[in-house]
Amino acid sequence: MPHPIIDADECIGCGICVDACPQETLEVPGGIAEVVNEDSCIGCGDCLEECPMGAITEIVDE
Known part of the structure; x- marks a missing residue:
């Protein structure tokens, strides 16, 4: 199943990825x-x- 890998240290919780x-x-629960x-x-x-x-670093298919 593919899914994004998120670097929580880089994420600012803007929600653009959600949109x-x-x-x-x-x-974006709790700001990340x-x-x-x-x-x-x-x-x-x-x-x-x-x-x-650039907090979403890759899409992996595991």
């Missing part, structure tokens, strides 16, 4: 983006491309 995700895979629905990720990379801080 970019077409599958509602991400949320988290994968909340790993099964829904389609590996499109929209969240990675839109993150202004």
Whole structure:
């Protein structure tokens, strides 16, 4: 299953990745983006491309 890898030290909790995700895979509880629905990720990379801080470092398929 593909899913984004998030660097919590770089994330500013802006929510742009949440808005970019077409599958509602991400949320920002507590100010840091988290994968909340790993099964829904389609590996499109929209969240990675839109993150202004580069906190989403890759999409892995495990």
